Amino acid sequence: MIKIIIDVFSGDDPQALIRGTAAAVNVYPDVHVIMPGDPTYLERELALCDYDVSRLEILPASEVIGNDESPTAAIRQKRDSSLVRGATLLRADPEVGGMISAGSTGAILCCGIFVVGRIRGIDRPALAPVLPTVDGGSVCLIDCGANADCRSEYLGQFALLGTGLMRSLCGVKEPRVALVNVGVEGHKGNILTSQTTKILSEMPINFVGNMEAREALSGKYDVLVCDGFVGNVLLKSIEGTAAYAVSEMAQVLKRKLPGADADIVDAAAREVMRNYDYNSYGGAYLLGCRKPIEKIHGAANERTIPYAVGQMRSMILSGMADKISEQLDAMSRKPVSE
Amino acid sequence: MIKIIIDVFSGDDPQALIRGTAAAVNVYPDVHVIMPGDPTYLERELALCDYDVSRLEILPASEVIGNDESPTAAIRQKRDSSLVRGATLLRADPEVGGMISAGSTGAILCCGIFVVGRIRGIDRPALAPVLPTVDGGSVCLIDCGANADCRSEYLGQFALLGTGLMRSLCGVKEPRVALVNVGVEGHKGNILTSQTTKILSEMPINFVGNMEAREALSGKYDVLVCDGFVGNVLLKSIEGTAAYAVSEMAQVLKRKLPGADADIVDAAAREVMRNYDYNSYGGAYLLGCRKPIEKIHGAANERTIPYAVGQMRSMILSGMADKISEQLDAMSRKPVSE
Numbered sequence: 244m245i246k247i248i249i250d251v252f253s254g255d256d257p258q259a260l261i262r263g264t265a266a267a268v269n270v271y272p273d274v275h276v277i278m279p280g281d282p283t284y285l286e287r288e289l290a291l292c293d294y295d296v297s298r299l300e301i302l303p304a305s306e307v308i309g310n311d312e313s314p315t316a317a318i319r320q321k322r323d324s325s326l327v328r329g330a331t332l333l334r335a336d337p338e339v340g341g342m343i344s345a346g347s348t349g350a351i352l353c354c355g356i357f358v359v360g361r362i363r364g365i366d367r368p369a370l371a372p373v374l375p376t377v378d379g380g381s382v383c384l385i386d387c388g389a390n391a392d393c394r395s396e397y398l399g400q401f402a403l404l405g406t407g408l409m410r411s412l413c414g415v416k417e418p419r420v421a422l423v424n425v426g427v428e429g430h431k432g433n434i435l436t437s438q439t440t441k442i443l444s445e446m447p448i449n450f451v452g453n454m455e456a457r458e459a460l461s462g463k464y465d466v467l468v469c470d471g472f473v474g475n476v477l478l479k480s481i482e483g484t485a486a487y488a489v490s491e492m493a494q495v496l497k498r499k500l501p502g503a504d505a506d507i508v509d510a511a512a513r514e515v516m517r518n519y520d521y522n523s524y525g526g527a528y529l530l531g532c533r534k535p536i537e538k539i540h541g542a543a544n545e546r547t548i549p550y551a552v553g554q555m556r557s558m559i560l561s562g563m564a565d566k567i568s569e570q571l572d573a574m575s576r577k578p579v580s581e
Numbered sequence: 582m583i584k585i586i587i588d589v590f591s592g593d594d595p596q597a598l599i600r601g602t603a604a605a606v607n608v609y610p611d612v613h614v615i616m617p618g619d620p621t622y623l624e625r626e627l628a629l630c631d632y633d634v635s636r637l638e639i640l641p642a643s644e645v646i647g648n649d650e651s652p653t654a655a656i657r658q659k660r661d662s663s664l665v666r667g668a669t670l671l672r673a674d675p676e677v678g679g680m681i682s683a684g685s686t687g688a689i690l691c692c693g694i695f696v697v698g699r700i701r702g703i704d705r706p707a708l709a710p711v712l713p714t715v716d717g718g719s720v721c722l723i724d725c726g727a728n729a730d731c732r733s734e735y736l737g738q739f740a741l742l743g744t745g746l747m748r749s750l751c752g753v754k755e756p757r758v759a760l761v762n763v764g765v766e767g768h769k770g771n772i773l774t775s776q777t778t779k780i781l782s783e784m785p786i787n788f789v790g791n792m793e794a795r796e797a798l799s800g801k802y803d804v805l806v807c808d809g810f811v812g813n814v815l816l817k818s819i820e821g822t823a824a825y826a827v828s829e830m831a832q833v834l835k836r837k838l839p840g841a842d843a844d845i846v847d848a849a850a851r852e853v854m855r856n857y858d859y860n861s862y863g864g865a866y867l868l869g870c871r872k873p874i875e876k877i878h879g880a881a882n883e884r885t886i887p888y889a890v891g892q893m894r895s896m897i898l899s900g901m902a903d904k905i906s907e908q909l910d911a912m913s914r915k916p917v918s919e
Contacts, residue, residue, distance in 0.1 A: 310766075311766060377825045377829065388763055391770060391771035391772075392771045392772050423814060425726055425729060425810055425813040428649060431729075432729060432810070433729035433730045433808075433810045434729075434730050436810075455817050456815070456816075456817035456821060457818065457820050457821025457824075459818060459821060459822075461821075469814075470771075472763055472771045472774075472811065473810065473811060473814055475763040475794070476761060476763070476794040476807075476811055476814060476815055476818075477814055477815075478794075479794035480797060480814075480815050480818040481818055481822045482795050483794060483795025483796060483798065484797075484819045484822040484823050484826070484857070485823075485825075485826040486795075487715045487798055488827050488830075488853060488857060489826050490715075491856070492826075492827050492830045492849060492850065492853045493830075495853055496834065496845075496846065496849045499845050499848065500838075500841055500842075500845055500849075503841055504838075507834075507837050508834065508838075510837065511830060511834045512830065515829045515830045515833055518829070
């Protein structure tokens with residue numbers, strides 16, 4: 244049985260996420276879910292769902308860490324919050340494989356670092372979504388928001404983590420790692436990218452050079468490395484632009500093809516948007532901690548959870564955290580950033 | 582007569598840009614164009630075009646600054662390049678109102694600073710495209726690539742320049758200025774945005790707070806302020822994502838609506854892409870120099886030039902550079918960053 248902790252309580256709509264969790268239990272018969280939170284609330288909402296009750300247990304936790312709280316203070320003060328209870332169990336119970344949380348990025352990052360603990364050799368865990376590319380593949384964007392200010396050594400570690408993820412999760416043997424930059428030419432960029440280029444060139448990874456943001460989803464790369472500020476801007480701009488462009492396209496088509504069925508045009512828009520929608524592709528992995536943690540978006544909905552559980556299940560089955568740890572050990576024999 | 586310099590020679594396709602220049606002369610009867618470059622080449626290509634020859638003159642220049650050259654060295658060494666000749670005339674001739682160039686960002690920036698000269702009070706000129714928003718309006722993104730590493734004072738100046746541009750060019754009385762950030766909450770961001778928030782809050786502009794990248798084209802903002810690295814990533818990601826999303830939408834529709842006319846679907850895709858295509862919306866203004874300079878994309882094509890000439894013509898007619906200078910003087914009475 245694959246044990247996964249699901250913390251639904253810092254999201255915008257815990258009720259929808261509880262329904263999604265019940266649905267995920269039904270989709271994956273080998274998954275056992277542990278939900279930290281207020282037992283009364285959870286029991287009341289779960290009573291409305293139809294699922295296998297033997298594979299979902301409640302871990303009592305009386306508090307919730309909000310989006311606006313200082314992450315470090317909240318982690319220290321709210322010991323009985325759903326997120327801290329979940330992270331503590333994740334660290335303590337060898338049978339528990341990973342955690343999914345709708346909590347704030349900062350709080351999840353703090354829990355990852357201070358409660359679950361980092362992989363040896365990793366200074367700063369990073370958030371990495373795996374996005375669908377236009378050729379039907381996937382690309383990992385690391386960091387997408389955990390570390391707003393980065394040193395070049397961190398970006399080097401992100402490249403290792405992203406390489407490990409794409410190997411373990413997607414079976415890519417030599418993931419093509421690119422540095423997000425303002426031009427493909429080597430001399431372009433800022434101080435951080437110029438230092439990072441040097442580090443990445445000397446690492447035992449498949450570093451293919453700079454990438455301009457318009458190529459992010461081209462399928463030419465497997466891992467995109469950048470600081471968390473740039474990654475966050477890139478990710479959100481992909482989301483927002485796709486939504487606008489698809490909606491405009493639907494409007495223009497309804498005008499140009501008055502005979503066409505508006506429902507079919509809307510269905511096509513929804514189909515395309517699934518590739519660009521946070522809620523469909525689950526969320527982002529917090530990489531660099533001893534066990535995998537997946538952050539789902541604050542605005543995640545019912546559909547998000549089964550998808551995220553499927554991803555987490557694959558990560559646990561592949562022994563990803565252990566493999567990354569082994570890869571880091573192997574790589575550390577060639578000294579990189581120290 | 583509005584005199585505009587057009588430097589077509591560092592683009593990927595000078596021939597197309599020459600045809601575009603001849604077309605622009607026909608579109609705007611009050612515009613007089615000066616083209617710096619190799620007279621033999623220009624005369625040969627222009628001979629293939631049909632236009633009013635009395636309103637297009639050639640300024641002999643034997644060299645071209647390439648995309649891969651060091652901008653500062655190239656500006657010093659290639660005094661007879663089309664870009665340096667153009668910038669020198671722009672500075673010297675009071676009758677010349679502005680310049681459009683397909684040159685590299687770095688070379689145009691160097692020419693702007695060292696040849697044309699900065700507006701007093703501006704440390705670093707910035708590149709600012711004006712993008713169409715989904716509600717039919719426009720938004721200025723500043724900086725989109727001139728300054729990869731920025732101090733917070735520069736971002737404060739960008740806010741002034743963007744405010745001046747949207748007032749002068751688009752007639753927005755109190756442009757809503759937002760800081761590109763990773764969250765709308767005040768405490769989110771990196772060291773640069775946290776310092777910049779303080780500066781922008783104290784400035785005599787309409788600063789409305791942080792903006793997440795997914796809202797860039799929402800129409801809720803008139804000026805988006807960020808460093809040139811982040812702006813470049815944001816701009817290119819908008820371009821790339823829109824192209825992918827629209828093309829996927831066209832594919833899905835052709836599959837779902839087999840009876841629909843494929844030509845109409847493709848026409849709809851082209852119509853939507855015009856809003857997201859560098860070539861349609863001209864290029865980016867280099868703001869902060871004594872006279873307006875517009876950088877068009879290296880991959881600009883024939884259609885780009887008439888559009889860019891129209892923009893430049895409006896800027897010159899509005900006396901934009903003078904207005905920005907006056908606004909800066911007025912604002913400097915309230916000390917901001919110094």
